[in-house]
Structure formats: C-alpha cells, structure tokens
Amino acid sequence: xxxxxxxxxxxxxxxxxxxxxxxxxxxxxxxxxxxxxxxxxxxxxxxxxxxxxxxxxxxxxxxxxxxxxxxxxxxxxxxxxxxxxxxxxxxxxxxxxxxxxxxxxxxxxxxxxxxxxxxxxxxxxxxxxxxxxxxxxxxxxxxxxxxxxxxxxxxxxxxxxxxxxxxxxxxxxxxxxxxxxxxxxxxxxxxxxxxxxxxxxxxxxxxxxxxxxxxxxxxxxxxxxxxxxxxxxxxxxxxxxxxxxxxxxxxxxxxxxxxxxxxxxxxxxxxxxxxxxxxxxxxxxxxxxxx
Amino acid sequence: xxxxxxxxxxxxxxxxxxxxxxxxxxxxxxxxxxxxxxxxxxxxxxxxxxxxxxxxxxxxxxxxxxxxxxxxxxxxxxxxxxxxxxxxxxxxxxxxxxxxxxxxxxxxxxxxxxxxxxxxxxxxxxxxxxxxxxxxxxxxxxxxxxxxxxxxxxxxxxxxxxxxxxxxxxxxxxxxxxxxxxxxxxxxxxxxxxxxxxxxxxxxxxxxxxxxxxxxxxxxxxxxxxxxxxxxxxxxxxxxxxxxxxxxxxxxxxxxxxxxxxxxxxxxxxxxxxxxxxxxxxxxxxxxxxx
Numbered sequence: 001x002x003x004x005x006x007x008x009x010x011x012x013x014x015x016x017x018x019x020x021x022x023x024x025x026x027x028x029x030x031x032x033x034x035x036x037x038x039x040x041x042x043x044x045x046x047x048x049x050x051x052x053x054x055x056x057x058x059x060x061x062x063x064x065x066x067x068x069x070x071x072x073x074x075x076x077x078x079x080x081x082x083x084x085x086x087x088x089x090x091x092x093x094x095x096x097x098x099x100x101x102x103x104x105x106x107x108x109x110x111x112x113x114x115x116x117x118x119x120x121x122x123x124x125x126x127x128x129x130x131x132x133x134x135x136x137x138x139x140x141x142x143x144x145x146x147x148x149x150x151x152x153x154x155x156x157x158x159x160x161x162x163x164x165x166x167x168x169x170x171x172x173x174x175x176x177x178x179x180x181x182x183x184x185x186x187x188x189x190x191x192x193x194x195x196x197x198x199x200x201x202x203x204x205x206x207x208x209x210x211x212x213x214x215x216x217x218x219x220x221x222x223x224x225x226x227x228x229x230x231x232x233x234x235x236x237x238x239x240x241x242x243x244x245x246x247x248x249x250x251x252x253x254x255x256x257x258x259x260x261x262x263x264x265x266x267x268x269x270x271x272x273x274x275x276x277x278x279x280x281x282x283x284x285x286x287x288x289x290x291x
Numbered sequence: 292x293x294x295x296x297x298x299x300x301x302x303x304x305x306x307x308x309x310x311x312x313x314x315x316x317x318x319x320x321x322x323x324x325x326x327x328x329x330x331x332x333x334x335x336x337x338x339x340x341x342x343x344x345x346x347x348x349x350x351x352x353x354x355x356x357x358x359x360x361x362x363x364x365x366x367x368x369x370x371x372x373x374x375x376x377x378x379x380x381x382x383x384x385x386x387x388x389x390x391x392x393x394x395x396x397x398x399x400x401x402x403x404x405x406x407x408x409x410x411x412x413x414x415x416x417x418x419x420x421x422x423x424x425x426x427x428x429x430x431x432x433x434x435x436x437x438x439x440x441x442x443x444x445x446x447x448x449x450x451x452x453x454x455x456x457x458x459x460x461x462x463x464x465x466x467x468x469x470x471x472x473x474x475x476x477x478x479x480x481x482x483x484x485x486x487x488x489x490x491x492x493x494x495x496x497x498x499x500x501x502x503x504x505x506x507x508x509x510x511x512x513x514x515x516x517x518x519x520x521x522x523x524x525x526x527x528x529x530x531x532x533x534x535x536x537x538x539x540x541x542x543x544x545x546x547x548x549x550x551x552x553x554x555x556x557x558x559x560x561x562x563x564x565x566x567x568x569x570x571x572x573x574x575x576x577x578x579x580x581x582x
Contacts, residue, residue: 018438023463024446027438078401081374083393102374103449106397110369111438113401117408118433121426131422135412138429142409147309147318147402155315158394169314 050189153177179211341480444468470502
C-alpha cells in the first residue's frame with residue numbers, strides 16, 4: 001500500500017477513538033489495541049484511492065475510510081473469540097480477548113462497529129460531503145457488512161465446517177465474507193466524492209473482482225507458501241478438512257481464476273479514464289502477493 | 292404500552308428481517324427468535340409517541356422505532372452470552388445462545404446492530420423523512436449505543452462487579468447502560484418528524500429522567516417484589532454483592548428519587564403543549580410498575 005495513505009489512515013483512526021480519560025478506559029484501550037495491530041489497510045486505502053479518482057480531496061474520504069477499517073477490525077475481534085475460531089494469535093500478536101478478556105473483547109467489537117456508523121454520520125462528515133452522501137455511505141456499509149453480506153458469509157462458513165462444500169457455496173461464502181467489505185470500500189470512495197452512478201457501479205465491479213481474487217490467493221498460499229512467509233501456519237485449511245478453491249479445482253485452475261478476476265478488475269477501471277494507475281497496480285499486487 | 296403501537300412495531304420488525312430463504316437461514320431465525328421474545332417495546336413506542344407529538348405520521352417513525360428495538364435486542368443477546376452475564380433464560384425463554392449456539396448468537400447480535408443502521412439509512416426511509424433526518428438519526432443512535440453510551444455502561448458494570456460502587460458511579464453506569472438508549476428513542480421520535488432543536492432537547496430530558504427512574508425502580512423491585520411478580524429471581528443483586536441504589540440509599544430515598552425524576556420528565560413535556568397525555572401516563576406507569 002501507499003505509505004502516505006497508511007499514515008493518513010492511522011492518524012485519523014486514533015483521533016476517532018473515544019477518550020481513555022474515563023472509568024471505562026479499558027474499552028478504548030482494547031479498541032485501540034486491535035486497530036493498531038492493523039495489516040495492510042487495504043480497505044481504507046481503496047476508499048481513499050477511489051475518492052481521489054473521482055476528484056475528491058482525500059480529507060473527504062477519511063471518515064468512510066476509518067469506518068471501513070473499524071468494521072473490518074470488529075469482525076476480526078469477534079472472529080477470534082473462543083466461541084468462533086478460537087484464535088490466540090492475530091498477526092503474530094495475542095488476540096484481543098487474550099489480552100483484555102472475552103467480555104471486553106466482545107464489547108470492543110460492538111463499540112467499533114457502532115463507532116463506524118457514528119463517524120460516517122457525524123455533523124463534521126456531513127459538513128465535508130453532505131447529508132445524502134453520509135446517508136448513502138451508512139447504507140452501503142451496513143448492507144455489505146450485515147446479514148446479507150459479511151456476517152451472512154461468516155454463518156455460511158460456520159455451517160460448512162467439516163464438510164466438503166461445492167464450489168458455488170465456496171464462492172458465495174467468499175463473496176459475502178471477504179469480497180463484500182472490499183466492494184463496499186470501493187463504492188464508499190465514490191460515494192464520499194458524490195460521484196455518479198456509473199462510476200459507483202464500476203468501482204463496485206472492481207471491488208468484487210479483487211475481493212474474490214484475494215480469497216483464492218489466500219487458498220493458494222495456504223498450500224504453496226511456508227509458515228515463515230505467510231506469518232501463520234500453512235495447510236490449516238486441509239487439516240480442518242475444509243473445502244477450498246485449491247482442494248476443489250487445483251492450484252493451476254485457481255491461478256487462472258485469479259488472473260481472470262484481476263483482468264476484469266483492471267478493465268472496470270476504464271470507466272474512470274486516466275489516473276487509475278494506482279488501483280491497477282493494487283489489483284496486480286494483491287494477485288501476485290506471497291503473503 | 293399502547294396495543295396499537297405494539298402491533299405496528301412487531302409487524303414492521305419482522306418485515307425488516309433478512310430473508311430466511313438462503314443457506315444462512317439460521318441467522319435470520321436466530322435474529323427473529325430474540326426479536327419475538329420482546330418485552331414491553333418501551334423504546335420503539337417512545338419513538339412513535341414523540342413523532343406523533345411532533346405532528347408526524349406514525350409511518351415516518353417506524354424505521355427508527357424498529358432500529359432502536361433491534362439495538363436493544365442485540366444488547367440483550369450479547370449480554371446473555373457465557374462470557375458476559377451467562378444467562379440461560381431471558382424473559383422466561385431459553386436465551387438465544389442456548390437455542391442457536393454461542394457463535395450464531397454472537398453473529399445474530401452483530402447482524403441486528405448492523406441492520407438497525409441499514410434500516411435508518413435506506414432509500415425508503417430517506418424518501419419518508421429526508422436525507423438529513425436519516426443521517427442525524429444514525430448519529431444519535433450510534434452515539435448513545437456505543438462506547439460513550441450503552442456499551443460504555445456495560446463496561447462500567449463489568450469492572451464494578453463484586454465491589455461496592457459509590458452512588459456517582461452507579462448513576463453514570465445506569466445513565467449509560469439504560470438511560471442512553473431510552474433518551475435516544477425520545478430524540479429519534481422528534482428527529483424523524485424533523486422537529487426543531489428545542490423540542491429535541493425537551494424529549495431528551497424526558498428520556499433521560501424516565502431512563503434513570505426505570506433503573507431505580509428495577510433496583511427497588513429487586514428487594515420488594517416476589518419472584519412470581521417479577522418473572523425473575525428477586526434479590527439477585529444482593530447475592531452478587533453489587534451496589535444498587537437501594538443498598539446505598541434505602542428504599543424510601545429511592546422512591547423519592549423516582550418521584551422526583553418522574554416529575555422532571557412530566558414537566559419537560561410542557562414544551563410540547565397539548566397532546567402529551569400518553570407520554571405523561573407512560574412516565575407514571577413506568578414509575579409505579581410492579582414488574
């Protein structure tokens with residue numbers, strides 16, 4: 001990712017956190033802990049890049065960018081809880097509930113999800129981008145993050161555990177669990193710029209394609225990478241006897257799929273004319289990443 | 292509560308639920324299970340009553356009314372989880388996680404919270420009340436439900452467990468944990484009616500007063516009521532050696548406080564002129580309830 005974007009995002013993220021000068025300061029600390037453990041900041045960077053492509057100042061993109069990262073972070077905190085994936089580590093650090101306890105981790109996730117919508121709908125954000133863009137942004141994020149999107153995808157994942165799912169189920173799960181929030185990020189970048197519908201649709205197609213490709217690359221890396229490169233144990237999907245794109249289609253076919261989706265993503269950038277170089281490179285970089 | 296309001300609310304609540312005609316239908320079932328176990332529907336009724344008092348059609352109030360009830364329901368589902376209060380029963384029925392498992396219950400809570408914001412920001416809601424009212428509504432609900440409000444109150448509750456808290460801490464906890472969402476409901480009723488700021492402030496004061504009184508009445512009933520009347524074991528707070536208003540101030544002083552808060556609530560209705568009879572009665576009914 002672009003370092004300028006990352007430092008912009010990280011500064012704003014912490015500015016938006018609730019005060020830790022209160023009785024319940026452990027909540028703010030727990031929220032901050034997981035936001036700080038952030039990875040590549042792919043989603044908020046997409047918001048900023050699409051906003052810039054639609055000729056909006058990056059400042060206008062920051063509230064939506066931070067909101068998306070907060071929703072992503074809440075989903076990781078809840079995902080790691082013992083009643084879900086029961087993961088003790090997240091990006092090499094103890095997961096939130098290992099540090100703060102399950103109760104605080106649960107509430108930190110709830111608070112991050114709520115804060116995302118608070119930021120998107122604030123008077124300050126409305127002064128920057130207008131009431132309608134705020135309202136549409138909230139709707140898009142809620143729609144893709146909720147029962148019909150990310151949360152629905154997590155449920156499909158849960159009910160498909162320990163059974164071999166056909167490729168259509170896998171595609172729907174990956175679409176909802178991973179691609180939806182990436183798709184939302186791309187749409188949000190256009191919405192905060194008050195872009196027209198055809199640009200929003202093009203951004204949406206780009207996001208869906210790179211989101212699906214992202215998950216297939218994950219499945220490929222799970223069999224071709226080493227623990228060290230990946231930063232987490234490889235082969236974990238096979239051990240869980242979970243269906244993956246690779247187990248159903250093989251590595252070669254998966255690489256073809258990734259290339260196809262990446263080409264579709266790059267093509268959908270044509271609607272934006274010049275200036276989409278950064279997003280083109282991002283699609284290629286995500287397709288060819290090794291971790 | 293007014294039966295007309297309750298049937299309006301319940302019909303709309305189920306209409307807003309995601310389709311159960313999908314792979315992840317258990318999610319919609321779990322969301323519906325807890326919405327159906329609803330109690331008195333105090334919060335959504337407040338939204339409707341304040342909207343009507345501000346001369347808006349009750350139809351305009353339904354999206355915000357349902358959103359508030361969804362946020363309340365999500366908080367109960369998460370509160371009952373083993374890592375929180377670990378309650379097997381909620382209003383005499385098995386709690387969500389006892390029926391659907393902890394993982395689905397957690398996600399049903401997340402999905403209800405997200406759906407609340409989706410409903411408030413939808414194109415349909417915007418067509419009814421305008422973009423600005425949608426945007427402000429989202430902001431008010433997120434603000435009162437998040438780290439600075441309800442979730443923050445739950446954290447204060449957790450960290451005050453098994454220790455005697457002074458009355459100021461108790462007041463802050465009750466304000467955040469209980470009164471904030473009631474206050475939000477009253478403000479939301481005015482906002483969806485596009486009422487002016489002085490009416491919104493008056494509604495907010497009413498909500499804060501009845502919200503604080505509500506919690507004190509709960510504490511009184513915990514020592515004066517029988518299990519049968521209350522529908523849950525009485526004396527549970529004393530067994531947990533938790534501070535309550537009653538343990539700190541005694542029953543008589545608590546009754547005085549409730550009367551004082553109820554009078555303040557009723558007085559703040561004066562700003563609305565005629566027509567606030569229903570809300571006046573509601574404040575009195577909540578103060579004198581026996582369960």
